[in-house]
Amino acid sequence: MKNVNLQVEDKEYLCIIGPSGCGKTTLIKCIAGIIKPDEGEIYIGGRLVNNLPIEDREIGYVFQEIALFPHMNVYENICYGPFVKGWSISKAENLIREILNMMGLYDRVRDKPDALSGGAKQKTAVARALVSGSKLLLLDEPLGSLDAKVRRILRHELRRLVKDLGLTAIHVTHDQEEAMSIADRIVVMRAGEIVEIGTPIELYMRPKNLFTANFVGEANFLVGNFIGEEDDCVKIDVGGKTLYSKCKINPEEGRVVVAIRPEFVIMRRTGPPREVWRGVIEGRAFLSGSIRFEVRTENDIMVAVKKPLSSEALKFEIGDEVALILPREFLLIYPYPKEGLKKAISIE
Amino acid sequence: MPSIKMVNVTKRYGNVTAIKDLSLTINDGEYICVLGPTGSGKTTLLKLIAGIVKPDGGEIYIDGKLVNEFPPQERNVAYVPQYYALFPHMSVIDNVAFGPISRGFSKEEAYKVSMQMLEITRLTWRANSFPHELSGGMQQRLALARGLASGAKILLLDEPLGALDARLRVELRYKLRNMAKENNLTTIHVTHDQEEAMVVADRIVVLRNGEIQQEGPPSQVYNEPRSIFVAHFVGGANFFEGFIAEVDQYGSWIQLRNGFLLRVNDISRVVGERVVVMVREEKVEVIKGVRRREEINLFPGVVSEVSFLGDFISYSIMLDNGDKVNSKMPSILGLEKFRIGERVYVRLRPEDLKVYQYPPHGLYKELEVI
Numbered sequence: 001m002k003n004v005n006l007q008v009e010d011k012e013y014l015c016i017i018g019p020s021g022c023g024k025t026t027l028i029k030c031i032a033g034i035i036k037p038d039e040g041e042i043y044i045g046g047r048l049v050n051n052l053p054i055e056d057r058e059i060g061y062v063f064q065e066i067a068l069f070p071h072m073n074v075y076e077n078i079c080y081g082p083f084v085k086g087w088s089i090s091k092a093e094n095l096i097r098e099i100l101n102m103m104g105l106y107d108r109v110r111d112k113p114d115a116l117s118g119g120a121k122q123k124t125a126v127a128r129a130l131v132s133g134s135k136l137l138l139l140d141e142p143l144g145s146l147d148a149k150v151r152r153i154l155r156h157e158l159r160r161l162v163k164d165l166g167l168t169a170i171h172v173t174h175d176q177e178e179a180m181s182i183a184d185r186i187v188v189m190r191a192g193e194i195v196e197i198g199t200p201i202e203l204y205m206r207p208k209n210l211f212t213a214n215f216v217g218e219a220n221f222l223v224g225n226f227i228g229e230e231d232d233c234v235k236i237d238v239g240g241k242t243l244y245s246k247c248k249i250n251p252e253e254g255r256v257v258v259a260i261r262p263e264f265v266i267m268r269r270t271g272p273p274r275e276v277w278r279g280v281i282e283g284r285a286f287l288s289g290s291i292r293f294e295v296r297t298e299n300d301i302m303v304a305v306k307k308p309l310s311s312e313a314l315k316f317e318i319g320d321e322v323a324l325i326l327p328r329e330f331l332l333i334y335p336y337p338k339e340g341l342k343k344a345i346s347i348e
Numbered sequence: 349m350p351s352i353k354m355v356n357v358t359k360r361y362g363n364v365t366a367i368k369d370l371s372l373t374i375n376d377g378e379y380i381c382v383l384g385p386t387g388s389g390k391t392t393l394l395k396l397i398a399g400i401v402k403p404d405g406g407e408i409y410i411d412g413k414l415v416n417e418f419p420p421q422e423r424n425v426a427y428v429p430q431y432y433a434l435f436p437h438m439s440v441i442d443n444v445a446f447g448p449i450s451r452g453f454s455k456e457e458a459y460k461v462s463m464q465m466l467e468i469t470r471l472t473w474r475a476n477s478f479p480h481e482l483s484g485g486m487q488q489r490l491a492l493a494r495g496l497a498s499g500a501k502i503l504l505l506d507e508p509l510g511a512l513d514a515r516l517r518v519e520l521r522y523k524l525r526n527m528a529k530e531n532n533l534t535t536i537h538v539t540h541d542q543e544e545a546m547v548v549a550d551r552i553v554v555l556r557n558g559e560i561q562q563e564g565p566p567s568q569v570y571n572e573p574r575s576i577f578v579a580h581f582v583g584g585a586n587f588f589e590g591f592i593a594e595v596d597q598y599g600s601w602i603q604l605r606n607g608f609l610l611r612v613n614d615i616s617r618v619v620g621e622r623v624v625v626m627v628r629e630e631k632v633e634v635i636k637g638v639r640r641r642e643e644i645n646l647f648p649g650v651v652s653e654v655s656f657l658g659d660f661i662s663y664s665i666m667l668d669n670g671d672k673v674n675s676k677m678p679s680i681l682g683l684e685k686f687r688i689g690e691r692v693y694v695r696l697r698p699e700d701l702k703v704y705q706y707p708p709h710g711l712y713k714e715l716e717v718i
Contacts, residue, residue, distance in 0.1 A: 019513050020483050117716070118386060147385050148541040149581055156655065175514035181655040181662070200656045201683070215515055217658040263659040263678060285522070285547045286566045288583040289630040289660065289676055292547075306659060308678050309630065314567075347515050348470070348485075 001026050002192045004040070008170060013162055015179035016172045017215070018189035019347045024172045025140060027189070031170060032138050033057050044136065057136075060129030064141035066121045068113040074124050075109040081132040092131055099127045102161055119150040126158065130165070137162060139171040143178065151175075155182050176216045180204065188212050204261075210334050213259045214345040220265070220303050221341060222258040233328055239299030241277055245331035255336035262292060262304040264330035267316065271323035279303065281320045295322060350411055350424060350501040350534045351376045352397060357406035359392055359558075366392040368558040369406070379528055379535045381545035384555035385581065390538040391430070393555065394504045397536065398427040410502070426500040430507045432491035434479040440490055441466065441475040447498040458497075465493040468527050470520075485512040489520075496527070503528060503535040509544065517541075521548050542582045546570065554578050576624055576704050576714050584629035584662075586673050589711055592617045599698060606669035610696070611644045614703040622706035631700040632675035634663055634686060635693040645696040649673070651686045665694055 001023045008014050016024045029035040030042060033054035042049050049057055068077050078096060100106045103123045113121055122142060129137060142158065143151040159182040162169040173179050179186050180200040188195045188203065188211070196203065196212045207213040214221070224238035226249065233244040236258055243258060268276075282302070283294030291313050293305045303324060307313035316322065337344035352374040359367040366389045374380050382390050395401045396408060399420040408415055415423055435443050441462055448458035466472045469489040479487055488511040495503065508524065509517040525548040528535040539545050545552050546566040554561040554569065554577075562574045573579035576587065590602040590610065600617055602610045602625060610625060617623060635646075652672070653664035661682040663675045673694055686692060707714040 019516070020485055148543070149385070152584075156653070160653075177514065177657055181657050204656070204658050204679075205683075218518065261659065264680060283522075286570065287546060288543055288570065289628070290678075347513065347519075 001030070001037075004192075004194055006187060006194065006197075008168060011163075011166055011168055013159055013169045013182060013184045014171065014187065015183035015185075016170065016187045016189060017174065017176050017179045018195075019215070020174065021191075022189040023192040024189050026192075028138050028140050028170060028172045032059055032061050058132075058134050059136045059138055060126075060132065060134040061138045062122075062125050062129045062140065062142045064144040066113075066118070066125050066145060068121060068124055068128075070113055073110050073112050074105060074116070077113070077124055078128045078131055081128060092133070095133060096127075096131050099130050099161075099165075102164060103127055103157065117150070118146045119154055122146060122154065123157070126161070130161075130167075135167055137167050137169045139169060141172055141174065143173070143175075151178065158182065180216065186216075188215060190215075207332070210257060210259070210337060210341075210344045213332060213334075215347055217261060218304060219259045219261050221345065222260075222301060223336065223341060224256055224258055226253055226256055234333060236331075236333065239297075239301055241297075241299050243326055243331060244328040245333050246328050247331065247333040249333050249335070253335045257334045257336055257341055258326075259332040259334065260326055260330055262306040263290070264327060265303060265305045266325040266327060267293065267295070267305045267307060268323050268325070269321075271325055276323040276325055277301075277303070279322055279324055281316060281318050281322060284316070284318055291316075295324060297324065351409075352502065352534065352536075353407075353409040353412075354396070355407045355409070357396060357403045357408060359389075359396060359401060360404050366558050367396065367403075370558065370560060371406075372553065372560065372563070374534060374536065377529075377532055377534055379525055379548060379550045380537065380553060381549035381551075382536060382538045382553045382555055383540070383542055383545040383582070385540060388555040389558040390540075390555055391506055392558075394427065394506055394536060394538055397423075397502075398425050398504050399423050400427065423502070424500050425502040425504055426495040426498040427504040428491050428495035428506065428508060430510060432488070432494075434487060434490060434494075436479055439476050439478055440471060440482070443479065443490060444493045444497045447494060451499065461499075462493070462497050465497045468496065468523065469493040485516060488512065492524075496531075501533055503533045503537075505535065505537045507539055508537060509539070509541075517544065524548060546582075552582070554582065570628075573626070573702070576626065576707060576711070579626045579702070579704075580715050584674060584676060586627050586629060586632065587711060587715070588625045588671055589706070590623055590625060592619050592621045592623060595619060600703075602703070604669060605671055608647055608667070608669045608671075609644075610701070611698045612701045612703055613698045614701075617703060624704045624706055624711055626702045626704065627673075627696055627700050629662065629674045629676035630660075631697070632673055633695040633697075634665065634675045634677075635695055636686070636690075637693075643695075645698065647694045647696075649692060649694055651688050651690045651692055654686070654688060665692060667694065 018024045030037050143154055155178050185199055186203055187197050190211055196209050203212055203216050213219050222238045224236040227237045228235045234249050236243045277297045279295040279297040281293050282296050285292045290306045290308050295303045295305055297303055354372045357370045384390050396403055410423055444462035444465055445458040448461050466475055469492050471489055492508055521544050549566055552566055552569045553563045562569055562578045570583050579585045588604050590604040592600055593603040594601040599613045604610055647667050649665040649667035651663055652666045655662040660676050661679045663686055665673045
C-alpha cells in the first residue's frame with residue numbers, strides 16, 4: 001500500500017474494489033489493526049488508533065472463510081463475543097434479539113453450523129461480529145465463499161442491516177457488481193494505490209480513469225486521433241470514421257482512447273450513413289435480461305453491444321448486417337496512456 | 349467423435365445419494381454447463397465421466413463405448429478439478445508440457461502446443477515462473493492450460509473460473525468457449541454461476557439433489573423454467589403466493605394476498621388451488637403517477653430500495669398488499685427515475701406470468717434451499 005488517503009464518513013457503506021493483489025485486504029486489515037502500517041496515521045472516531053490493539057478498536061470483523069465453532073449452536077456462536085468480554089448475556093440480549101430478527105435467524109438459533117446453508121452460516125458470522133455493539137463493521141470478502149445466487153440475495157440484506165442499525169461499513173470485494181449494488185461510495189484500488197473514489201453511478205457513467213472504466217463494467221475501447229471541434233463536441237477519427245463526443249479534452253492530446261459501454265451502443269438494421277458504423281454480427285450470447293453481440297465493423301473493429309432481452313433483440317442473429325450508432329453523450333475520451341492501452345486497463 | 353451418454357446412473361457415498369438415476373446425452377462438440385447449488389452433485393457428475401469415481405448403477409458411454417470399467421487415462425478426457433495439483437518444482441511451461449511429453453510428443457512439439465495453451469489462458473508472460481509465484485487465479489488458468497494440452501477431445505471443467513476475480517471471470521468466459529469451439533472439443537463445465545452458464549453454454553443442465561431439474565438451451569431454461577427452483581436459480585425472479593379464484597377460456601384470475609387480483613394466461617389450474625406466480629425482474633414495468641383508468645394487473649406500491657448494477661438498475665417496490673416486487677430496467681432508461689418512498693404503479697403483463705403449483709413444504713423453504 002502506497003500513501004493511501006481515505007476518509008470514511010459516519011454511517012457510510014463504503015466498498016473497496018480492485019483486482020487480486022491490489023492491496024484492498026491489506027487496507028482493511030490496517031483499519032482492523034491486524035496489520036500495522038509502516039507509515040501514516042489511522043483514526044477511528046477521531047482517535048489515533050495506530051498503537052491500539054485490535055480488541056480495543058471496537059470493530060466487528062467478518063472474513064471470507066466462515067469461522068464458526070462447530071460444536072456450538074447459532075445462539076452460542078453469536079453470544080461468544082459478549083461472553084468472552086465478560087458481559088452478562090442479559091446486557092447484550094436486546095441487541096442479539098434484534099439482530100437475529102433482522103437476519104431471519106430466529107428459527108435457527110438451536111441449529112449447529114453443520115445444519116446451515118452457506119448463506120445462513122455467513123449470516124451467523126455477521127451477527128456474531130455485531131452483537132458486541134461495534135459501530136464499525138469491516139467485511140473482508142464476506143460473500144466470497146458463497147454461490148452466486150446466494151451472494152446476490154445476501155448483499156442486500158447486509159446493506160439493509162448496516163443502514164437499519166446505523167453502522168459504518170467498509171466492505172472489500174473483488175466483485176464490482178456487488179459493490180455497485182450496495183455501496184454509497186466505492187474506492188477503486190490498483191497496485192497499492194487508490195485510483196478513484198466515487199458513487200457507483202459516477203464510476204460507471206463518468207469514470208475519470210481508464211482503469212476504472214474497464215474495472216467497474218465492460219467497455220469498448222477504441223484508439224483514435226483528435227481532429228477538431230464542432231457543435232460543442234470533440235471530433236475523433238477512429239479507423240477512418242469520425243466520432244463525436246460531449247467530453248472536454250485538451251486539443252493537444254492528439255492520440256486518444258474512446259470508451260463506450262456495450263449497452264449504450266445503438267444497433268439497428270439501417271441508419272443515416274454519416275453517423276453509423278456498418279458491421280456484421282459475429283457473436284451472440286444470452287445474459288440474464290439482455291443479449292450481448294459482437295459486431296465486426298467496416299473499419300475492422302470488434303464492438304460489443306448489449307440489448308435488453310426483447311422480441312426485437314432476438315431477431316438479430318450471427319451473420320446479420322447491422323448499423324451501429326455510438327451516441328455522443330455516452331462516449332468517454334481519455335488521453336492515450338503512456339504505458340499503452342492494454343497495460344492501462346489490465347485487471348491482472 | 350466424442351459424445352457422452354449416461355443411462356440411469358446412480359452414485360452413493362455412504363447413505364448419501366449424490367447422483368440419482370440420471371440420464372444425459374451430450375453430443376459431439378457440444379458445450380454443456382452443469383448448473384446447481386453447492387451439494388447438488390455437479391462435481392460427482394464430472395468425476396463419474398472422468399472415471400475418478402465409479403457408478404453404483406447405470407452405464408456411461410463415451411463415443412458409444414461402455415466405459416464403466418475404463419480407467420481415467422483411457423477415456424479421452426481432460427479433467428480439470430476445482431482444486432488442482434500443480435507440480436511445484438516445475439516451471440509453468442514444464443507443467444503444461446508434461447502431458448504432451450509423456451504421450452510421446454517431441455520436446456519441441458510439446459513446447460509449441462504448450463505455448464499455445466498458455467497464450468489462450470493468458471499466461472505466456474509467466475511461462476518461466478513457478479506455481480507458488482502465481483496468484484490463485486493464475487494457478488487456476490495454469491491447471492486449465494495443462495488440461496487443454498493433454499490433447500483429449502473431452503474437456504471436463506469443475507468451476508474453471510471459480511478462483512478468479514469477478515471482472516476477469518467475465519472476460520475469460522468468452523475466451524473459454526471460443527477456445528473449446530475452435531478446437532472441436534466436447535466440454536462439460538460445472539458452475540454455480542447462472543450468468544456464466546447462460547453465456548458459455550449451448551445447453552444448460554440444472555442439477556438439484558443429484559437429479560436433473562431441467563435441460564435445454566440457455567434462453568429456454570431462462571424463459572420457460574419448469575419449476576420454482578429453476579426460475580429462482582437461473583436469473584432474477586419475483587414470486588407471489590395466491591389462490592385460483594376463477595378460470596375461463598383464456599386464462600385465470602388469481603387472488604393474491606389482501607385481495608389483489610392477478611390475471612394470468614394459464615388455464616390448467618382448478619379453482620381454489622394454491623399456486624405461486626413467477627415473473628422475471630426485467631418484465632416488471634414501473635409507472636409513475638396516478639392511476640388513469642381501470643386496468644388489469646396494475647398494482648399500487650412504494651419504492652423501497654434502489655440498486656445500481658451498471659448496465660441495469662433495480663428498483664424494489666413494496667406493493668400495498670404486502671408483496672415485494674423487484675423491477676430491473678436498463679440503466680439508460682431507468683437512471684434516477686424513481687426515488688425511495690415514491691408512490692408508483694407496477695404493471696404485469698399476463699403473458700409474462702408463469703404459474704406453479706404451491707410447493708409441499710412452502711414457498712419459503714423452496715427458495716431457501718439455495
